[in-house]
Amino acid sequence: GAGVSQSPRYKVAKRGQDVALRCDPISGHVSLFWYQQALGQGPEFLTYFQNEAQLDKSGLPSDRFFAERPEGSVSTLKIQRTQQEDSAVYLCASSLGTGVRNEQFFGPGTRLTVL
Amino acid sequence: LAKTTQPISMDSYEGQEVNITCSHNNIATNDYITWYQQFPSQGPRFIIQGYKTKVTNEVASLFIPADRKSSTLSLPRVSLSDTAVYYCLVGDFYNAGNMLTFGGGTRLMVKP
Numbered sequence: 001g002a003g004v005s006q007s008p009r010y011k012v013a014k015r016g017q018d019v020a021l022r023c024d025p026i027s028g029h030v031s032l033f034w035y036q037q038a039l040g041q042g043p044e045f046l047t048y049f050q051n052e053a054q055l056d057k058s059g060l061p062s063d064r065f066f067a068e069r070p071e072g073s074v075s076t077l078k079i080q081r082t083q084q085e086d087s088a089v090y091l092c093a094s095s096l097g098t099g100v101r102n103e104q105f106f107g108p109g110t111r112l113t114v115l
Numbered sequence: 116l117a118k119t120t121q122p123i124s125m126d127s128y129e130g131q132e133v134n135i136t137c138s139h140n141n142i143a144t145n146d147y148i149t150w151y152q153q154f155p156s157q158g159p160r161f162i163i164q165g166y167k168t169k170v171t172n173e174v175a176s177l178f179i180p181a182d183r184k185s186s187t188l189s190l191p192r193v194s195l196s197d198t199a200v201y202y203c204l205v206g207d208f209y210n211a212g213n214m215l216t217f218g219g220g221t222r223l224m225v226k227p
Contacts, residue, residue: 042202044222091158102162106160107158108157
């Protein structure tokens with residue numbers, strides 16, 4: 001069955017470039033999460049959407065990070081003026097409902113390397 | 116959010132039972148305990164979730180003592196394919212937008 005997909009799987013950017021990472025959640029899933037995972041670390045929360053509403057963006061590390069989900073389905077994480085410290089795997093997850101009791105289904109991630 | 120502590124790494128052999136214990140001393144009344152598994156180059160995958168006592172599914176068992184200050188994930192008869200990182204998380208199910216808070220996880224290495 002179709003799971004969460006992310007594109008591109010790998011992205012190399014020069015420092016200062018803007019990047020856009022796409023997430024296609026499981027159809028019908030209300031909740032969508034973005035996480036950042038540095039090498040050897042656990043994922044860290046970035047932002048959360050309930051349908052098209054961004055309810056929590058407390059994890060976004062700076063104003064260079066921006067996420068949207070305009071129609072309550074596909075989401076895009078944009079990073080402006082990338083820095084080397086932005087190099088990480090960016091994971092997207094979706095869940096059918098809201099709250100921690102709802103299992104989150106993760107995509108394979110996008111590995112971003114900033115040179 | 117309740118902080119979790121788990122061993123950094125564990126080694127085991129094929130066919131053995133593996134128990135990974137997680138400490139969460141400041142767990143709140145509303146918190147559930149959830150375990151995720153992550154293989155290299157993949158996103159985490161839900162394994163099991165519980166509130167108290169024992170929960171079992173086709174993959175694992177989760178043991179939670181009465182004080183809920185710790186929990187133990189039990190993997191019966193592990194195989195090489197169980198080599199992965201295992202994360203213990205706690206979260207408030209009343210918080211509708213609750214994100215998952217991952218710690219460093221436990222790297223399980225299963226040897227032949």
